[in-house]
Amino acid sequence: MRVERVISDENDSFPVGMRVLAVDDDPTCLLLLETLLTKCKYNVTTTSQAITALKMLRENKNKFDLVISDVHMPDMDGFKLLELVGLEMDLPVIMLSANGDTKLVMEGITHGACDYLLKPVRIEELQNIWQHVIRRKKFDRKDRDGSGSQDKPYIDSSEAAGLGNVDHNGKFNKKRKDQNEDEDEERDENGHDNEDLSTQKKPRVVWSVELHRKFVAAVNQLGIEKAVPKKILELMNVENLTRENVASHLQKFRLYLKRISCVANQQANMAAALGSVDSTHLRMGTMNGLGNFHTLAGPDQIHNAAFRSFQHSGVLRRLNTPAGVGISGLPSSGLVQLSPVQNLGNTSTYQRKLQSFVIPGNHNANILQGMPMSLEFYQLQNNRAASHVGQFPSVDNTTVLPVSSISGSLIDAGCSNSPLLGVTSNSLLLEGSSQLPTLHASNLRDSVSGFPNRSTLSDFTSIAPASNQLHGSKADIQDQAFPISCNAGKIISSAPQDWNAPKKDAPYQSNVPSCSINSLRAVNGDMAQLGQCLDQNNPIFNRNVGFDFVDPLSIKCSEGENLAMEPSVIEKEGYLMVQPSRQGIYIPDNEGENFAMEPSVIEKEGYLIVQPRRQGSYIPGNLGSLEDLASAMTKQVSIITSISCGNFFFS
Amino acid sequence: MMSLHDDRWKPRLLECEIPASNPKSLQISKPKKVNLRPHFLLLKFAFLPGFKYPVAKTGLPLWMLGLDADRLRADLNRLLAFLFHQGILDEQYLQLQQLQDESSPNFVSEVVNIYFHESEKLLRNLRSLLMDREFSDYDKMGIHLNQFIGSSSSIGAKRVRNVCVAFRAASDQNNRAGCLRALELLEHEYCILKNKLHELFQIEQQRLLAAGVRYPMLN
Numbered sequence: 001m002r003v004e005r006v007i008s009d010e011n012d013s014f015p016v017g018m019r020v021l022a023v024d025d026d027p028t029c030l031l032l033l034e035t036l037l038t039k040c041k042y043n044v045t046t047t048s049q050a051i052t053a054l055k056m057l058r059e060n061k062n063k064f065d066l067v068i069s070d071v072h073m074p075d076m077d078g079f080k081l082l083e084l085v086g087l088e089m090d091l092p093v094i095m096l097s098a099n100g101d102t103k104l105v106m107e108g109i110t111h112g113a114c115d116y117l118l119k120p121v122r123i124e125e126l127q128n129i130w131q132h133v134i135r136r137k138k139f140d141r142k143d144r145d146g147s148g149s150q151d152k153p154y155i156d157s158s159e160a161a162g163l164g165n166v167d168h169n170g171k172f173n174k175k176r177k178d179q180n181e182d183e184d185e186e187r188d189e190n191g192h193d194n195e196d197l198s199t200q201k202k203p204r205v206v207w208s209v210e211l212h213r214k215f216v217a218a219v220n221q222l223g224i225e226k227a228v229p230k231k232i233l234e235l236m237n238v239e240n241l242t243r244e245n246v247a248s249h250l251q252k253f254r255l256y257l258k259r260i261s262c263v264a265n266q267q268a269n270m271a272a273a274l275g276s277v278d279s280t281h282l283r284m285g286t287m288n289g290l291g292n293f294h295t296l297a298g299p300d301q302i303h304n305a306a307f308r309s310f311q312h313s314g315v316l317r318r319l320n321t322p323a324g325v326g327i328s329g330l331p332s333s334g335l336v337q338l339s340p341v342q343n344l345g346n347t348s349t350y351q352r353k354l355q356s357f358v359i360p361g362n363h364n365a366n367i368l369q370g371m372p373m374s375l376e377f378y379q380l381q382n383n384r385a386a387s388h389v390g391q392f393p394s395v396d397n398t399t400v401l402p403v404s405s406i407s408g409s410l411i412d413a414g415c416s417n418s419p420l421l422g423v424t425s426n427s428l429l430l431e432g433s434s435q436l437p438t439l440h441a442s443n444l445r446d447s448v449s450g451f452p453n454r455s456t457l458s459d460f461t462s463i464a465p466a467s468n469q470l471h472g473s474k475a476d477i478q479d480q481a482f483p484i485s486c487n488a489g490k491i492i493s494s495a496p497q498d499w500n501a502p503k504k505d506a507p508y509q510s511n512v513p514s515c516s517i518n519s520l521r522a523v524n525g526d527m528a529q530l531g532q533c534l535d536q537n538n539p540i541f542n543r544n545v546g547f548d549f550v551d552p553l554s555i556k557c558s559e560g561e562n563l564a565m566e567p568s569v570i571e572k573e574g575y576l577m578v579q580p581s582r583q584g585i586y587i588p589d590n591e592g593e594n595f596a597m598e599p600s601v602i603e604k605e606g607y608l609i610v611q612p613r614r615q616g617s618y619i620p621g622n623l624g625s626l627e628d629l630a631s632a633m634t635k636q637v638s639i640i641t642s643i644s645c646g647n648f649f650f651s
Numbered sequence: 652m653m654s655l656h657d658d659r660w661k662p663r664l665l666e667c668e669i670p671a672s673n674p675k676s677l678q679i680s681k682p683k684k685v686n687l688r689p690h691f692l693l694l695k696f697a698f699l700p701g702f703k704y705p706v707a708k709t710g711l712p713l714w715m716l717g718l719d720a721d722r723l724r725a726d727l728n729r730l731l732a733f734l735f736h737q738g739i740l741d742e743q744y745l746q747l748q749q750l751q752d753e754s755s756p757n758f759v760s761e762v763v764n765i766y767f768h769e770s771e772k773l774l775r776n777l778r779s780l781l782m783d784r785e786f787s788d789y790d791k792m793g794i795h796l797n798q799f800i801g802s803s804s805s806i807g808a809k810r811v812r813n814v815c816v817a818f819r820a821a822s823d824q825n826n827r828a829g830c831l832r833a834l835e836l837l838e839h840e841y842c843i844l845k846n847k848l849h850e851l852f853q854i855e856q857q858r859l860l861a862a863g864v865r866y867p868m869l870n
Contacts, residue, residue, distance in 0.1 A: 027765050027769060028765050028806065
């Protein structure tokens, strides 16, 4: 039974026939669950494997209304499945477990679960699960139409009330937007909605990349904390945009920022991320980035999805648009982040690269990279007072995420790390391919683990100091951060130029990044942490991180970048360049315009932004020499993290 | 034509002693020499292990007359009450019973069979893990235990579940000796549960047969 029916006819026996997908590796519980659900008159499908469940969900997005999944499963972590489902299909997911630890429940919430049930499951509890489907539909519709709530807070409360988890809601909303991105890239008010939930909705504003760029620019200008929908609307100066639209978008954006920090292992839907330039940015960014990478590296489905996503014309478009990659609608200022996504958009090259990538989740990294950047950007703005460092971590998160996805072990373990650590790792990752991976991984872990406990701001702050120290300014960076190789500095300083000519840059030697990392380490005490991280993670990350970072960059570059393809390259690559960013989030964008925007932003904050290496920066296996780095750096400033951040955000 | 009064029936009914059924299965084992016409199929299930059937004047066992249905139901309730009182089972088991209806007539025995199958696998895994001298992977043990806890609580096996929880706590503390003790206790509790559930099912089957016999046309 379609969800629409619920909306259209409240008197309909909605819960009856609601299609539920139950996933549990324990056959006893699965049979019991199936019988209970059948008793509640739902339409039940069961499977004991998460992978099968994903396949079923993917083959037809409208086949199910709700998913119930166990937390501990042998083939895939329940939380991972939860996030994937939330991102890709935007379905409500209920977690099930014999273990009711607060920690686990919290994790479930952060990953976006609608509910968390304990075994043994009682029929009374199952009789009410349909409320999650209705609630999501209602609030989603309300949100999309931009009706009912003018202010952010209002939306927050309504959505929060609706879903009981603002982040979750935001994520789902973003995801919904993502799914709509494909339909219309241009800023347009249309009623396109390819989801059941939206069939009843009024036409809504589609947040295209351009639109989102303007939005991000406006928010940056105002400051994330002071950004009010009305002012943003005025600044954006866009026709047919209501304050409600802006308000809901702003809320999503904030949720996204928060979400990024909480995501440890997200395998975003690359397709969504890549393909949708529009509204999906926030959620897409994080999720897509992760998912895409993940998909690429993971099972065939994912792999195909990733490629599909890459191939998406939207990606290409994104690449070409200043708005950046993957994140639709982000204002140009903030959209620089998107550019990484754009790289991703370079489907052909990227896909090849992705394919070759050994490490799964690298793709994710790319996307994440894009997204986090945006987050960082905002975070930086917000944290100006607080601490730049805090913001940085967010970047890390984004960048880290890809890495983590790639090297699941690294990332997953790392969540608990301090944000600073995460930051440093991110920055390091950015800088040096080999080192980056470790950093990145550690960053990811740190950020991931840290996020639930910290505000994103704090995360940034942690990173910011590191970054700040590393690069007080462009000049400083050169001096401090990259004593060994001025590449970093060069990269940073030359970033604007490099960014402007993203695609054409020659393949970037990964050496540069590595050098930068080293330099960073040397320069900064904080970096020392990174160094440690790097060291520890190096072996693992090198491979992965390089990959991750490379992806966004490589995608962007897409030209002749074989970064993705070779593990060795990856190792070298995967770093984010720490750039003295005023804002702290520097999203290297292939488009000059994005780049231009960033420096200004960066200057304000004076943060060091670790940006993933852009195209060309990825050099397979050459990391070693500073000289190489220098040359590479000069050629192109590739800020993987920034790219990835942007990607994440936008995707 | 066979009749219930045949000689071949009397000895069978009076003296049949079927060896105890395979504990691994909840199916009641069939008598060895079975060559019953369909219309006497009922009798197959009547051959419960260790049961001496009283025979009425008609030569039919009492249970076949359907007089035992009430007695058996009383036995069943008594056993259930005992199990609840001992904490071997809890209300969740009742929920299972409530889920059994015409559309899923063997639901409880199905679920319990699966549970036994899975639990024995888990127990074997746990034992092999602990017996390994170089055992250090408490996380893996924790995963097994989680599953055990989940399935036991879904069945309503309260005591087994509680022992599992204690086992998991010992495992979280990397306490090998504690884990070994807990494993012993777990195996013991599991055996008790299994035997009792077998008994329950047997009585239930008998009761169904007895109730069914009263109105053979309805079968």
